[in-house]
Amino acid sequence: MKHIFGFFTIIAIGALAGLVYFYSQIRVDVSTIVDYKPKLTTQIYDRNGELVANIFDEENRQYAKYEEIPPQIIEALVAIEDTSFFEHGGINVEAIFRAAIKDIKAMSLVEGASTLTQQLIKNMVLSRDKKFTRKLKEVILAFKIEEELSKEEIIERYLNQVYFGHGYYGIKTASLGYFKKPLNELSLKEIAMLVGLPKAPSNYDPTKHIDLSLSRANSVISRLYNLGWISQDYYDVAIKETPIVYDETLTQNRAPYLVDETIKEAIKYFPDIKTGGYKITLNADLKVQEMARNALKFGYSEILKRDKNADETQLNGAMIVTNPTNGEILALVGGVDFAKSNFNRATQSERQPGSSFKPFIYQIALDMGYSPMSKVADISRVFEGVNKSEEDKDWKPKNYGDNFEGYITLKEALRQSRNLATINLLNSIGLDVAWQKLIDLGFKNAPQNLSIALGSFGISLLDFSEHYSIFAGNGKQSKSKLIKTITSQTGMVSEFQTEQIEVLKPEQAYLMIDMLKNVVDAGTGRGAKISGIDIAGKTGTTNNNVDAWFCGFTPEVQAIIWYGNDNNLPMRKVEGGGRTAAPVFREFITSYVKEFPNTKRKFEAPSGVYHKLYEGSDAIYTDISPLPTQKLNSVTTQESEGLIF
Template identity: 30%
Template structure:
């Protein structure tokens, strides 16, 4: 009985257990099925990839058709599969998905092979994602590392193979894939590493590109050529195994010299402020998607050579101004344990195989040769010498062979000092670079160059470094114009009947300021010259004479005159306007001077000449600009002639180095907080402003002639090199007569000190001396 009871109990237990197991299995199957259906219901549609257009770079061209900038989220240049060499395609297939042409989206054999290798090595040594899976992962899914994503990836890969041909899948893959160096797709990568189009690549280069997907940065031929060659060899052997090339071809490719000649990258840095000004206009009109992904072709008024010269001149000029203020000392002081992490971070930001001559980098002092007075400086993973001669501008710096901040602050260098150095000569095998001590200027500048005959903006720089400050001082900064505003006041005076020969007393004067106090204008040099002509007053920027001219013509009239010259900023109608007490942008002031350069005519400022879409359809075309008369051509010429004296013998004499007819005016505000020079030749008007963002004095050498004119001169020497020399054409209604500058009257031949002066006909002096 006990035995029967036991058997019955066992049977019942087994039945219950079996039912439980079946139930669990059913639940699991139903759950899995439900989960799969849940995933299927939420999967993206693969058929949209049939019409998929990868994001394409929008390109910006200068006035000569050269590429000057790019807008993109991913730097990609799309090429059809039929333009790609067959062996390039085969190299990627051999390296990434050998069974690509035989599987239907999932490579089951590859999965088993990878699993075996991974188990044998006890780590994940090999993946098994097919090219189709990689396409769905990058284009339809998120990069999350979850089991659910792998299921989605596999399902979508199967669907993708049903919808698209193998070549269509390769088109997506080879144009979409990231290959390092900021390059997406094989064309951008071919340019980035070899300076070629894909159809020009040899087998060695193709195999090297095909080795990049596994780890683009680790196998970069720019930074890690030996590792890139190892990976290249692997790809070539895979191609031999798959029958794509012979062993002889592979061996020849392995021996082929790899020349890393990256296609010269567009230097967005030197054009950054110009491009940002352009970007704002384009994004407003065409939207983000079309600008960053649509492959627009944007043709601009920028001249690439001038823009490069503007960038270099501003940086050189600001460094000179900044160094005159003295050395501020190291940026910070590192401990011994902090040096290595800091250098590794610096190295990550260096995109070249060797340090570039003339470039500035952050370095760390890691040693001294006190006998020679040298510091050993490490920049990333490279080392070089900072000689005593190459840091002489900072004065004598004490060298302290210990870590930590010194008591003498900026008069000392310690081990671990983080300093700015520029490269005098690059290193060889990461050793032996020659450095010069540098520092990033705190002072800022803006430069604007405009063609007065078209209104086209040729170059623009809005600050020292766009990466550190996107504030565009050329357009957004409103600063007192100082004496650079005087030519506008003098032009208004000419139209009121005054002439270059008009005599005005340079003597102390005072005016009520409206608050019960008296305002006493002062000359910059503190000297009173007595009776002077208008020409002499502008040549030497005599403040008191300018105020008296303003008093004579009336401040409201002068302010209205200035407004008609195109200023959008508020122009104050008071006597202080004679000294430039108007806050204007460099763009506004430079644009006003184009009227003087263009015989009284002004053309609307322009930056875009044409925009086309990726198919060549014209979306925007600039019309022929129509000049608008603003002031009389005679007035324009006389003011220009007066400003030629400013350059020839006055405050703007540094601009005369360009060796051709130049007109211009300096400007320096109270306490030298703003320094200006606006100057021009008939073909080009350029304005330069220098100052601190938070207003403070530029110091003893911070006048417009000392701080801004040298930047202007360096830029113009490069910018006008290929332009023919032109003089300013005098209108028929302008006459030249001999005058006595001490009386302002006509002078006869042979009169001592007599000078030739220009007049608008009908405004000449009425008689000779003594009459």
């Protein structure tokens, strides 16, 4: 007797434990549906409100609140899926009896009687297996959900949760994807096509099976008519309509390098950026992005025309366009073809800037009291102990072309990009002094030797763009800003303010603007020149033509352009900053001016910049950088040794 009692006790305890577990699972499932937190697509827009891309993790879903859903969508859904939805309490008893009779006759579960509430449960928490235990759990959950949520909330969850085929989750996503329309612009036929999709998304996908999709839609329209919910005229028009269907990519990514960088930046602040349904507004302009991409491809094609043996798998380029007065990134192109390489050369690669770095050496000299009209020796010298290797201990730099100019002005030395004059200028300033000033300017990798005058260190286009902004920014260095705002699903807006620091006096920066304008007007940067707009800039070519740069700006826009081989092998000798990169700037600015004809075209001198006739030409100077007062034949011994006049 004791054994029998113990046996039944064990059975009772097991049954109770099973029941407790069953109901605990139900509570979890109910919570999942009530506290609905689906994965949502984040959308990226440019500064003009143009969609740049959708980004998501697994499920491409844009959320539609109940208020956004037109009544006709709800009517069509209820008509075809659950006509008594607003009357039942989660279960349609009459439909269950009908289905049960058919199941008994077939001796298996052949017909369902699922309400929209039950379908929502299947989509979110239960499998679709036709088992009685699962069906029991579904019925209990349906009653619980109807107790917790209103009918409107159930409809909202259903239309946002279900799969509509073609990678689209939720009716808002499907509407934009298939028809490029918001929900409130859909025709009845388009609505019918959408609400008919969840039954068999693959079969009814209108991009693959338009005939089946239209047939299913006609069934929905007929059901609405038979219920008396639409008129004969409305029915006739809807039946005849054949909507235009678009076969869109899921991401709709129009600027992949820009988008990748945006995600990297945004995820620092919002780890759920791919699933949180944010709206990101960029400072970038898709029109400018396209101009930059086309210009970069133009330069790439020109290199290939000149060199039929170029390795197309290695040759590449990058370009970043900013507003130098505030750091806004207007365009960012990390390579000539994202499909072939998603490596972002504008942000991830560090290349030697070569002669495009020289303006910073000259700027230091100007801020120390030198003038654009001060003279420097463009003569050959041997510098002992510059290189560390025993084989080449001394350093004997050369000019391009192996010639010398003698004593020339700083303005002329920069115009011609004279290596020896720049090195001698740096030597005169003092390497330690100049190096510390470069560190203060933010150059992290600057080597502490004279080769720095020729840009012998690595830097990314993004960082170099920030440094170059001190010239066009009238002495203010602007931190590059990709993102303007990020708006959450709750409407909270996070603004990303531009960051600026003043590193030069405006009048000192203008001296460099004038010198760099001379580079484009009559120097190594002539390839960037176009009529009708002031352009300032500097070319850069590294040893053996490994890298080719042009860093240029107008009064309102700045572009940093680079070309080279990814494996760091040299390009042909004809490829350099002046021939390879400068024409790309010209190509870009030509398009830019055409699109934005009201862009500012002339550099304006700030107060503190003076003009004076000097040695037969108009020269500018400031209080810090006065014009030289001594002639070459009357220099002091100290000045002669320093090689600067």
